[in-house]
Amino acid sequence: MKRFAFVFFISIQFLTGFSQKEQEITCEVRQVTSKLMINGRQMFYALPKNVIKIDITIKKTSQFVGPYYKYAQKYLNVNEGVIQMDGEFFIIESAKFIRLSMPDSSKYYSLNCIGHNELPLLQLNRDGVLIGCNVNKAIKGYSTEKQPFYWPEPKTEEFQFVDLGVKPFLVEKKEKMFKTVQTDSVPVRVPYTKTVLHPTSNDFNAAEASAFIRKIRKRRMKLVMGYKDETFAVDGQSMQKMVEELDNYEKMYLELFMGKTIEKLYTYSFYYEPEEDSDAEQKIVGWFSPSRGLNTTKPTARRSDFQPLVIKSNTVGKVPNAEIEVMDNSQKNPSSIKYGLYYRIPGRINMCLYLIDRKLACMQCEIAQKGRVVPLPVDYLMNQKYSIEFYPETGALKSIYLNSF
Numbered sequence: 001m002k003r004f005a006f007v008f009f010i011s012i013q014f015l016t017g018f019s020q021k022e023q024e025i026t027c028e029v030r031q032v033t034s035k036l037m038i039n040g041r042q043m044f045y046a047l048p049k050n051v052i053k054i055d056i057t058i059k060k061t062s063q064f065v066g067p068y069y070k071y072a073q074k075y076l077n078v079n080e081g082v083i084q085m086d087g088e089f090f091i092i093e094s095a096k097f098i099r100l101s102m103p104d105s106s107k108y109y110s111l112n113c114i115g116h117n118e119l120p121l122l123q124l125n126r127d128g129v130l131i132g133c134n135v136n137k138a139i140k141g142y143s144t145e146k147q148p149f150y151w152p153e154p155k156t157e158e159f160q161f162v163d164l165g166v167k168p169f170l171v172e173k174k175e176k177m178f179k180t181v182q183t184d185s186v187p188v189r190v191p192y193t194k195t196v197l198h199p200t201s202n203d204f205n206a207a208e209a210s211a212f213i214r215k216i217r218k219r220r221m222k223l224v225m226g227y228k229d230e231t232f233a234v235d236g237q238s239m240q241k242m243v244e245e246l247d248n249y250e251k252m253y254l255e256l257f258m259g260k261t262i263e264k265l266y267t268y269s270f271y272y273e274p275e276e277d278s279d280a281e282q283k284i285v286g287w288f289s290p291s292r293g294l295n296t297t298k299p300t301a302r303r304s305d306f307q308p309l310v311i312k313s314n315t316v317g318k319v320p321n322a323e324i325e326v327m328d329n330s331q332k333n334p335s336s337i338k339y340g341l342y343y344r345i346p347g348r349i350n351m352c353l354y355l356i357d358r359k360l361a362c363m364q365c366e367i368a369q370k371g372r373v374v375p376l377p378v379d380y381l382m383n384q385k386y387s388i389e390f391y392p393e394t395g396a397l398k399s400i401y402l403n404s405f
Contacts, residue, residue, distance in 0.1 A: 027113035027120075027381050028338035042110040043122055045130040047344055047395040049104035049369045052272045054285065054311070054353065056360075057093040057265055058293055064260040067161060068206035072257040075210035083259025090293040093265060095353050095361040100271075101393045103127045107373060109342050111381075118384045125392055133341060133381070133388040134403065140392075161256055206257070213253050220246045268294055272311055274349060276369040280314045288355055309360075313351035316364065319371040339375035341388065344395035347371040368394040376400075 030036065032044065063083050072078045113119050123132035123139050132139045175196050178189045223242055270285060286309040287295040299306040327334050347370030352362040371394075380386045380400065389398040 026115050027111075027340075027378055029109050029111050029341055029375065029378075031342070032108040032110055036110060041114060042112045043120075044108060044110050044128070045122055045124055046103040046128045047107040047109070047342065047368070047373065048101045048127075048129045048393065049107070050274065050346075050365075050367045050394065051100045051102060052274065052351070052363075053098040053100055054095065054270055054272060054361075055098065056095045056268045056286075056294065056309075056353075058268065059091050059093045060088060060264050060266060060293065061091075062088045062262045062264075064161075064262075066256045066259040068202060068209060068256045069259060071203065071206035071210075075206055076213070076254075076257055078257065081258060083261070089290050090288075091290065092288065092355065092360060097351065097353075097361060097363040097365075099363075099365050099367075099393070101129070101368070103129055104369065107342075111341070113381065120381045120384065129392060129395070130341065130343070131390055131392045133386075134384045135387045135389060136403070139389060161260070209253050209256050213250060216246050216250045216253070220250075266293075270296075274313060274351075274367050274370060279318070281312070283311050284308045285311055285353075307356050310354045311351060312354060313349050315370060316348040316350050319345050319347050321372065322374075324375065338378045340378040340381045342373055342375045343390055343397050344368050344373055345371045346394040346396050366394050366396075368396075 063086060065083050065086050066072075068075075069082050069084065072082045111120065111122065121134050122130060123135060125131055174193050176191055177194050178191050180187050181190045182188075220243060223239060223246075268286075272283065272285060275281060287297070287299055287306040288309055289295070289299070289306045291305055294309075295306060324339075325337055328337050346366040346368045348364065349367050349370055350362070350364045353360045376388070376397075380388060385403055386400055387403050388400050390396065391398050
């Protein structure tokens with residue numbers, strides 16, 4: 001009886017161990033489809049795709065005609081650089097590309113492991129993108145929120161020249177006038193002198209302004225050359241401040257003749273997503289006019305000065321398009337192949353932004369969706385033996401190393 005009990009116990013232990021050994025291979029990763037049933041045993045992760053953010057900086061220049069521009073030659077002996085007409089114009093100051101990363105909605109996967117002593121530990125970023133497996137340290141994730149479409153509307157600049165208020169300059173002039181005085185017999189017209197304020201002419205005001213400019217220049221020269229009032233001391237810092245104030249006054253009064261120019265920068269941001277199955281792409285992302293700035297839509301025929309902003313990109317090399325086997329046909333009874341974690345081998349593209357034939361910006365970079373999705377062997381998921389890291393920007397494999405316990 002004791003011998004029978006001993007044999008029975010050994011048999012139970014053998015069957016239990018065999019059963020556990022059989023369960024160790026029930027680990028696989030599948031792509032998430034509408035037919036996948038969630039049974040509470042899966043873990044889910046995503047692979048990233050790349051979107052290109054394009055920042056274009058536009059400089060808007062507003063010009064205002066000075067009230068005395070006609071007298072610039074007469075009183076200042078200046079011909080060049082005088083603004084003759086109010087207006088505004090735009091130029092493209094700079095453009096740059098920024099690669100962003102976000103989850104690819106078509107590349108979600110489920111990890112299902114049953115029977116393991118230690119299940120795989122996945123590390124994801126806040127977007128659910130896989131960045132590591134069984135790694136004994138925290139991996140810095142890469143997660144970028146796609147900002148809203150940013151398209152500022154340039155405002156019309158307002159400007160008022162100095163010393164030109166609502167009322168014009170006035171001068172006093174004495175005029176001879178008459179008033180009627182009642183005498184004992186008849187009324188009599190008696191002459192008298194009255195001081196009357198008359199507006200000055202532009203010619204007079206321009207002469208006064210030019211005289212003030214010359215006075216400022218003389219005062220500045222005296223300060224710089226050392227001819228100053230000896231009743232108070234002027235140190236280096238005070239001297240610099242006084243010269244700066246004189247420069248500002250000269251600039252303000254010169255604008256009465258030369259005109260005023262105001263420059264302002266505007267940055268426009270929009271997005272371009274490279275297509276997955278295209279080796280060469282060309283896309284219009286906006287329209288630019290030197291007189292009207294940027295526009296997101298195709299302009300009407302009347303706005304003939306608008307020119308297209310075009311992105312051109314092409315694949316640099318190509319990742320081999322190898323097929324992934326789903327069934328093992330080497331045996332008599334074919335069986336489905338179980339794979340480990342899926343990751344990306346990104347492709348590389350070269351892209352440039354053009355305004356007609358003018359090249360504004362270029363960048364060559366890796367793009368996740370331009371490459372291939374391939375699986376790791378399922379053995380790398382067994383019992384946390386291997387640490388696996390991925391590049392969070394593209395989903396590419398970074399490293400695999402054996403854990404030391």
